[in-house]
Amino acid sequence: MKTCLVVDDSSVIRKVARRILEDLSFTILEAEDGQQALEKCQETMPDAILLDWNMPVMDGLEFLAQLRKLDGGDTPKVVFCTTENDVGHIARAIRAGANEYIMKPFDREIVEAKFQEVGLL
Amino acid sequence: MSPAEYDYLRQFLKSRSGLVLSNEKQYLIESRLLPVARKAGLQSIAALVAKLKEPRETALAEAVVEAMTTNESFFYRDKTPFEHFTQMMMPELLKARASQKKIRIWCAAASTGQEPYTLAMCLKEMESKLAGWRIEILGTDISNEVLDRAKAGTYTQFEVQRGLPIQLLLKYFTQQGESWTISPQLRSMVQWKKFNLLDSFASFGQFDIVFCRNVLIYFDQATKVDILGRIAKTMAPDGYLVLGAAETVVGLTDAFKPAPDRRGLYVPATAATAQPAPRFSALAGAARV
Numbered sequence: 055m056k057t058c059l060v061v062d063d064s065s066v067i068r069k070v071a072r073r074i075l076e077d078l079s080f081t082i083l084e085a086e087d088g089q090q091a092l093e094k095c096q097e098t099m100p101d102a103i104l105l106d107w108n109m110p111v112m113d114g115l116e117f118l119a120q121l122r123k124l125d126g127g128d129t130p131k132v133v134f135c136t137t138e139n140d141v142g143h144i145a146r147a148i149r150a151g152a153n154e155y156i157m158k159p160f161d162r163e164i165v166e167a168k169f170q171e172v173g174l175l
Numbered sequence: 176m177s178p179a180e181y182d183y184l185r186q187f188l189k190s191r192s193g194l195v196l197s198n199e200k201q202y203l204i205e206s207r208l209l210p211v212a213r214k215a216g217l218q219s220i221a222a223l224v225a226k227l228k229e230p231r232e233t234a235l236a237e238a239v240v241e242a243m244t245t246n247e248s249f250f251y252r253d254k255t256p257f258e259h260f261t262q263m264m265m266p267e268l269l270k271a272r273a274s275q276k277k278i279r280i281w282c283a284a285a286s287t288g289q290e291p292y293t294l295a296m297c298l299k300e301m302e303s304k305l306a307g308w309r310i311e312i313l314g315t316d317i318s319n320e321v322l323d324r325a326k327a328g329t330y331t332q333f334e335v336q337r338g339l340p341i342q343l344l345l346k347y348f349t350q351q352g353e354s355w356t357i358s359p360q361l362r363s364m365v366q367w368k369k370f371n372l373l374d375s376f377a378s379f380g381q382f383d384i385v386f387c388r389n390v391l392i393y394f395d396q397a398t399k400v401d402i403l404g405r406i407a408k409t410m411a412p413d414g415y416l417v418l419g420a421a422e423t424v425v426g427l428t429d430a431f432k433p434a435p436d437r438r439g440l441y442v443p444a445t446a447a448t449a450q451p452a453p454r455f456s457a458l459a460g461a462a463r464v
């Protein structure tokens with residue numbers, strides 16, 4: 055079974071994402087900010103990371119930059135999932151090494167389409 | 176609505192657009208047609224039916240037909256047809272048409288435009304191989320409403336997140352608030368025309384590729400057979416037909432046969448005999464240059 059780390063400071067979003075991704079047969083890990091997420095990744099690299107942008111302690115973009123520097127940090131597929139939905143933010147995320155980008159609000163269909171897009175389904 | 180009114184509407188839709196409704200779709204008719212009736216100042220389905228029976232009620236008739244269509248579509252729908260398109264159909268046709276340098280593509284139920292625009296993006300991504308070529312994409316649909324949306328090329332945030340890779344969104348669309356519009360360059364690659372598949376294809380000329388996806392499912396067997404037969408006649412013998420994931424020619428017509436190992440892709444049944452000749456001459460032509 056593939057693992058997906060869901061990184062979002064909103065417990066509601068984490069819950070919604072967990073439900074959708076579990077239905078797609080992922081094992082879910084959760085983190086509330088970039089710092090926690092980085093620690094989880096240092097323990098074990100997940101196959102996928104669903105990543106919010108604005109979070110306390112360490113934001114999504116900085117987490118991504120740190121992740122890609124880690125040993126094996128280039129393997130997880132990173133899908134941003136954020137309300138920052140303008141071209142500028144999207145372009146920055148892609149340049150920083152994100153594989154896909156979900157603009158909130160999202161639903162089951164979009165998550166499925168985007169995870170398919172990066173080859174996880 | 177009375178059984179007689181329901182029967183009238185079923186007959187009406189079948190003859191106008193091919194749409195077949197089973198016995199118990201009254202709820203569907205009511206939910207789709209009551210708004211149409213109200214907009215025309217009519218209070219019920221009964222009044223709508225009475226009005227449709229008047230001669231020259233063409234605007235209302237069109238509105239009824241349009242309201243009953245199902246227009247769902249998305250970019251790169253089912254993915255594989257577009258892989259077949261870039262990896263097989265286009266390379267084969269680039270060889271076969273090397274002397275004419277012209278390829279014609281028809282999206283026969285284009286809806287809001289995602290399918291023709293996906294083809295336009297595929298072509299743009301292989302641009303370097305297409306210098307000097309003329310590639311036409313014709314998008315047709317029975318509904319004016321969806322064609323207007325297709326021409327505008329503007330999609331919601333939800334629509335651009337179903338199947339469209341994020342890099343292509345950045346590359347080919349511009350953003351206005353929550354909506355995204357496809358670039359003028361891609362828009363100019365597609366021509367649009369209102370067209371009913373029940374009408375004659377005679378004015379279209381010959382196509383090399385036909386996408387006819389997720390529309391035959393709404394028709395009965397006889398209508399499917401008729402349309403497939405007429406598509407075959409409007410296609411180059413070495414052309415390609417693409418159907419939707421839930422559609423097939425098998426058991427319906429001998430005019431097409433499945434392309435080996437390419438799900439959803441069909442070739443004219445004459446292809447096996449007709450193909451070598453034009454290919455050979457195209458190659459010979461190229462060799463002479």
Ligand SMILES: C[S@@+](CC[C@H](N)C(=O)[O-])C[C@H]1O[C@@H](n2cnc3c(N)ncnc32)[C@H](O)[C@@H]1O
Pocket residue numbers: 191192193244245246247248249252283284285286287290315316317318321370371372373387388389390419
């Ligand atoms: C579900 S959409 C398919 C869109 C696209 N081909 C795809 O697969 O995503 C079906 C379209 O067929 C159109 N349609 C239905 N009956 C038709 C007819 N008789 N002639 C032309 N178009 C028709 C509808 O208006 C609708 O836009």
